[in-house]
Amino acid sequence: MTLLDDFRLETRTWLEENCPIEMRKTSTTETDICWGGRKWTFKSKAQKQWLERMASRGWTVPGWPKEYGGGGLSGDEIKILQEEMKRINAISPLESFGIWMLGPALLKYGSHQQKLEHLPKIARGEIRWCQGYSEPGSGSDLASVQTKGVDKGDHFLVTGQKIWTSYADKADWIFALVRTEPDAKKHKGISFLLFDMASEGVTTKSIQLISGSSPFCETFFDDVKVPMENVVDERGNGWTIAKYLLTHEREMVSNLDAIFGGSAGLYEAALETIGLDETGRLDNPLLRAEIGDFLIDEMAFTTHLAAAKDFHRAGNQLGARSAELKYLGTELNKRRQSLVVQAGGLETLSGSEENSGISKQSASWLRSKGNSIEGGTSEIMLSIISKAVLGLPSLG
Amino acid sequence: MELFNSEETLLKDSAAGFMSENAPVQALRNIRDRKAPLCFNKELHKSLADMGWFGMLLPEEAGGYDFGHRAAGIVAEEMGRNLTASPFLSTAVLSAVGLRHASGDHLSEWGPQIASGDAVIALAIDEGAKHNPVRIKATAKPDGNGFILNAKKRAVFDGFNADRLIVVAKAEEQTALFIVNPTASEVMVERSSMLDSRNAANIEITNLHLDGKDLLCPLEKSDDTLRAMLRSGRAVAASEQLGIAKEVTERTTTYLNERKQFGVPIGMFQALQHRMADLYCQIEETSSLVSASLRAIDTTQDSADILSRAAKAKVAKVARTATEEAVQIHGGIGMTDEVDIGLFMKRDRVLTEMLGDCAHHIDFLLRNRGL
Numbered sequence: 001m002t003l004l005d006d007f008r009l010e011t012r013t014w015l016e017e018n019c020p021i022e023m024r025k026t027s028t029t030e031t032d033i034c035w036g037g038r039k040w041t042f043k044s045k046a047q048k049q050w051l052e053r054m055a056s057r058g059w060t061v062p063g064w065p066k067e068y069g070g071g072g073l074s075g076d077e078i079k080i081l082q083e084e085m086k087r088i089n090a091i092s093p094l095e096s097f098g099i100w101m102l103g104p105a106l107l108k109y110g111s112h113q114q115k116l117e118h119l120p121k122i123a124r125g126e127i128r129w130c131q132g133y134s135e136p137g138s139g140s141d142l143a144s145v146q147t148k149g150v151d152k153g154d155h156f157l158v159t160g161q162k163i164w165t166s167y168a169d170k171a172d173w174i175f176a177l178v179r180t181e182p183d184a185k186k187h188k189g190i191s192f193l194l195f196d197m198a199s200e201g202v203t204t205k206s207i208q209l210i211s212g213s214s215p216f217c218e219t220f221f222d223d224v225k226v227p228m229e230n231v232v233d234e235r236g237n238g239w240t241i242a243k244y245l246l247t248h249e250r251e252m253v254s255n256l257d258a259i260f261g262g263s264a265g266l267y268e269a270a271l272e273t274i275g276l277d278e279t280g281r282l283d284n285p286l287l288r289a290e291i292g293d294f295l296i297d298e299m300a301f302t303t304h305l306a307a308a309k310d311f312h313r314a315g316n317q318l319g320a321r322s323a324e325l326k327y328l329g330t331e332l333n334k335r336r337q338s339l340v341v342q343a344g345g346l347e348t349l350s351g352s353e354e355n356s357g358i359s360k361q362s363a364s365w366l367r368s369k370g371n372s373i374e375g376g377t378s379e380i381m382l383s384i385i386s387k388a389v390l391g392l393p394s395l396g
Numbered sequence: 397m398e399l400f401n402s403e404e405t406l407l408k409d410s411a412a413g414f415m416s417e418n419a420p421v422q423a424l425r426n427i428r429d430r431k432a433p434l435c436f437n438k439e440l441h442k443s444l445a446d447m448g449w450f451g452m453l454l455p456e457e458a459g460g461y462d463f464g465h466r467a468a469g470i471v472a473e474e475m476g477r478n479l480t481a482s483p484f485l486s487t488a489v490l491s492a493v494g495l496r497h498a499s500g501d502h503l504s505e506w507g508p509q510i511a512s513g514d515a516v517i518a519l520a521i522d523e524g525a526k527h528n529p530v531r532i533k534a535t536a537k538p539d540g541n542g543f544i545l546n547a548k549k550r551a552v553f554d555g556f557n558a559d560r561l562i563v564v565a566k567a568e569e570q571t572a573l574f575i576v577n578p579t580a581s582e583v584m585v586e587r588s589s590m591l592d593s594r595n596a597a598n599i600e601i602t603n604l605h606l607d608g609k610d611l612l613c614p615l616e617k618s619d620d621t622l623r624a625m626l627r628s629g630r631a632v633a634a635s636e637q638l639g640i641a642k643e644v645t646e647r648t649t650t651y652l653n654e655r656k657q658f659g660v661p662i663g664m665f666q667a668l669q670h671r672m673a674d675l676y677c678q679i680e681e682t683s684s685l686v687s688a689s690l691r692a693i694d695t696t697q698d699s700a701d702i703l704s705r706a707a708k709a710k711v712a713k714v715a716r717t718a719t720e721e722a723v724q725i726h727g728g729i730g731m732t733d734e735v736d737i738g739l740f741m742k743r744d745r746v747l748t749e750m751l752g753d754c755a756h757h758i759d760f761l762l763r764n765r766g767l
Contacts, residue, residue, distance in 0.1 A: 267765055281759075282767045291767065292758035296713075297681075299706040304397070304684035311397045321397060324677045385676060386669035390649050393664045 007077055011084045018053045020046035024089045033095050037128025038172045054093035055124045061099055064107065068115050069123030075313050097166070098122030098129040102175050105192070105245050109233040118173075118194070130197070132162040132176030132219060133242065140380050142177070143187050143239055147221060149178040156180060156193065158201075158224040164374065168204040168217035171197055181236045190238035195226045211366035212358040246376060247322050266291065266336060269361075270343040287342060294335055301332050320388035327381040330371035337361075337368040397680065398687055407467055411474040414447060419480035421736045427481060428593040434557055435595035436481040445513025450488040453628065454496060458507025465628060465690040469635035476639020479736075479743055481594055483516045485633055485750075486554035491517035493628040494562055494573065497621040498613035502575055506560065518558040519625065520549040520576075520599055527752040529626065534565035534601075536572045542607035543567060545574060548600050553750065555597035556587040562612060563601065564622065571619050573612040580604060592746040593739075627701050629751050630708040631689045637747045638686050641679050641715040644722040644740045648672065651726055668725060675721055678714045685710055702764065705757040712754040715744045 023046050025032065034040070034047050042048040054060050057071060062078045064070020073081065085092075103122055106115050121127040138144045147160025158178055168174070173196055181189035197204075201224040206214040233241060270291060274284050282288040308325055312318055318325070340361050341348045351359035358366070372378040386392040400408065419440055427435055444450060452468045454460020468489060475484060492510055495503045495517075509515035523533055534547030547563055555561060561576045561583075578585050582604035590596045613621050649672060652663030662668060689703035719741040723730035730737050748754070 267767060270767060276767075280763065282762070288762060288767065289755075289758075292762050293713075295761055295765075296706045296710045296758060299703070300681040300685040300710050303688040303703075304681035307399070307684040307687070308397050310399055314399055318397075324680060327674075328677050328681055379670065382670040382673040383666070385673035386663075386666075390669075390672055390676060392649070392652055392669050392672065393661050 004076055004080065008080045008084065011081055012087070014057075015084055015088060015090060018050075019085075019088060019090045020050055022046035023050040023091055023093075025091055026089050032091055034093060034125065035096055035128055035167070035170070036094055036125025037096075037170065038126070039170055040125070040128065051093045051125050058123065060094040060125065061103060061119075061123045064103065064119065064123065068107075069120035075315070079313060094125045096122065096125070096128055097131055097171075098127065101131060101245050101248055102129050102194075104248050105175070105241050106232065108244065109192075109237075109241050111232075113229075114194070114232065127172045128167070128170060130165050130168045130171035130174050130219075131245075132165055132168075132174045134164045135161060136163050140377055142242070143190065145177050145179055145190060147176065147178050148182065149180040149191065149193065149226065151180065154228050156226045156228065158193065158195070158221045158226050160221050162219040162221075163216075164207075165204070165217045165219040166215055168197070168219045169206050173197060174202075174219070175232075177238050177242055180231075184236055187239045188236050190242070191235045192232040192238035192241045193226050194230045194232065195224065199224050199226070201225075209367065209370070211363045212355045213363065213367065247319065266294075266340050266343060269340055273343055273345055273347055287339075291339055291343070294332075294339055297332060298336070301328055304328065320384055323376070323381040323384040324389070326375065327372075327378050327385070330368075331378060333371050334368045337365040341365045398683065404466065404470060407463075408470050408474070410447070411449075411471045412477070414444075415474045415478040415480050418443065419475075419478055419482070421479045421739060424479045424481050424593060424739065433587060435590070435593060436483060436554075440480075441482050441516075442513040444482055444484065445511065449484070450492075450513050451507075451511030453489060453492045454507050454511050458496070458503050459509075459511040460492070460507060461511075464694040465631060466687065466694055468628075468632050469686065469690040472632045472635040473639035473642070476636035476743075477643040479640075479739055483518075483554040483558075483595070485629065485636070486518045486558075487516050489632045490519045490625050490629045491560075491562055494519070494612060494621055494625040497624045498573075498617065500613070501609070502612060506575075509559075515559045516554055516557070517560045517562060518552050518555040518597075519629075520547065520552045520555060520561045520563045522550050522552075523548060524550070527749065527756060529564070529622065532564055532566050532571070534563065536565040536567040536574065536606070538567065539605065542605060542610075543572070543574075545576070545601050545604040545606055548598075550598050551588065551749075552597050552599050554595045555599055556585060556595050558597075561599065567615060570615045571622060572615055573618050573621060574606055574610050575612055576601065576604065576606070576610070590746065592743040594743075594746070623701070626751060627704045628693060630704040630757075631686070631693055633747055633751055634686045634704070634707040634711045635690065637711045637715045637744060638679070638683060640740050640744050640747070641682070641711065641718040644737060645672070645675055645679060645718050647737070648722045648725050655727075662725075671721060672725075675714075675718055679718065682707075682710050682714045702761065705752075705760055708752060709754040709757040709761070712748040716748065719744050 022044060034051055058066055058069060059071045059081065061069065062071035062073040062081055066072040099122060103119060106118060133142060135145050135147060137146060147158065147162065149156035149158045162176065173194060176193050177190050178193050179189050180191040201222040203220045204217045207216045207218060208214050270282055274282050277283040305325065308318065344361050348359045348361040351357045351362065387394045427437065448461050449471050451460035452463040455462055472484065487510055495506055506515060506517060510517065521529060536543040536545050545563065545565055547565055558578055561578050563574045563576050565572050565574065576583060582602050584600040586598045588596050588598055652668060652672065653661050655662050686707045689700065689707040692700035692703045722737045723741065726735065726737055729735055
């Protein structure tokens, strides 16, 4: 037996003993996810137990170093942990922007002190983070952010507005792009600041989407005092960190494919609502053809994502190619959701009174429209690929 | 994004080097312009075999090297990139897999000759304008200990001047695969002049008497054997077509950087950039799908059949877009015979029809899912 076999066996035993039955599910929905944070109320005793047990081993963030609350596992070990969790359908104990985004950024750019202060709290699900990037005037042209941080010696006074801040109303801390060097060039004047959302001068207002949900907020800063030591890396180097993080975000967004849960019931729905003709084919040839086109693209993307994961696990950086996954994955999901409501027909046109008649399928369909906007639009992804992968000339 | 092991990298490099040196697009032009009836170069065939590539899918006891489908796909992709004309698909893939699956005397007789580049064996399957193996009309009537074969086969790739044909027919309700000597007087072989300047023939067989040993395999094994042949054929043909898509897209990207209009390289225009970037993404995911289908065959996964169909269908769509975009973006010169784009487009069109087009396989995949 190799060391990895030992690890697999130990992991299997530990998971069997420690993963509560309620935390083993073949399909997960948005409401099953544990986000953690000061304001979090656990959905069940099992959810709390599962988080605590996994966090005690550092397995909410298995790849992070042990001293920062991680599991210190190698790539191969992480793969085994994932496989063993999948084997018993164990759901993820904790998801958060802290894990996906801030953590990787701090590990790469943060000081030892910053890592010690923030990473263990992320790993244990104690602090929930949000991301303050976009502004009303800075969407695709993100580096044009205007939120300003005025140097007051030992602190900045931060004033401005962020938008599309995911779950800002539920978050405890924010990592934000703030213009602290007004005289520097566009990309060189931004700093990456960390601050508590409970600070004086921070207010949030949620934005209702066409899908009925409100995952995003407008976030306002009015003379918010941010200590100087809360700058990550050098002042003025925020854009570098932001770009690094956006790459991570893209990898995550396309990984959401797993959360969306395969075909989202497309094939089953089509069979149920449309039925078969006398040759045993779906009784709507044109919609059937569209589903068929989707089917092969779905197979292609699924194998591509698996290849990308192997590539990544083997120690290669995806870099600009994460734009390719983001583009393909989000465009595919839009098609999928659109086909689900087409197949569902009239059945998906009514929903509950509380959600203004928006059915679950319609909500997913409407929400999916944002997939190719958030985290960099499809058009920005194509521009990145043109420039960084194909080597085509660019205007700027 | 694919991970190649060191053997695969070595193979890819050596195949790329060999094809571009010995069998580039110009070699195909020469064959076409000379109107050589065979439509491939015998010496090239032999040297491809000397490289070990015609024995890739044959077992060692039959003179082969057992490299597997992933390896065959790597070689086919380079053939696609260079429009290399050879009887690789017909002989080294379809027939080799059929012989191997059937095993027995035919494998011992023909395996070594395929591996050494001394024999061409073509699969005679299609009868109508579209590939449709479930509607074979050719008949093999039982006659004493043997059969009487009647068949009209169309677009038999590499069927002109082949040493043997593998003919698909129906013996009553059962599929039958016969090894037929095309020089028999009951067999009429008519060379067809093909769009892609490759070797193909229309073949008519009238009352040919065959006996049991002319069967590639026992009747009860025929369906399985044919399935294996078509599965491998699809995955490797998809690899060749993928090579075409990649090549024309790279050539077009180069052109976008070189061609100037309005004082700037046309690659500066976002309208073109985004089309190319989209195409690139499509090709990349197709590449993963093709590779997954080849590996699935090598590891005898249940999903191999499905994946080979999905790969064949998806590559047909993507390569069509790639060749069409290549012509459009090259503009007027893309329409001329002088640049190679049109030759890629022609071969692409033939590969799409070979072993089933996009609609054919999508229909199968949907029915397989109960839709």
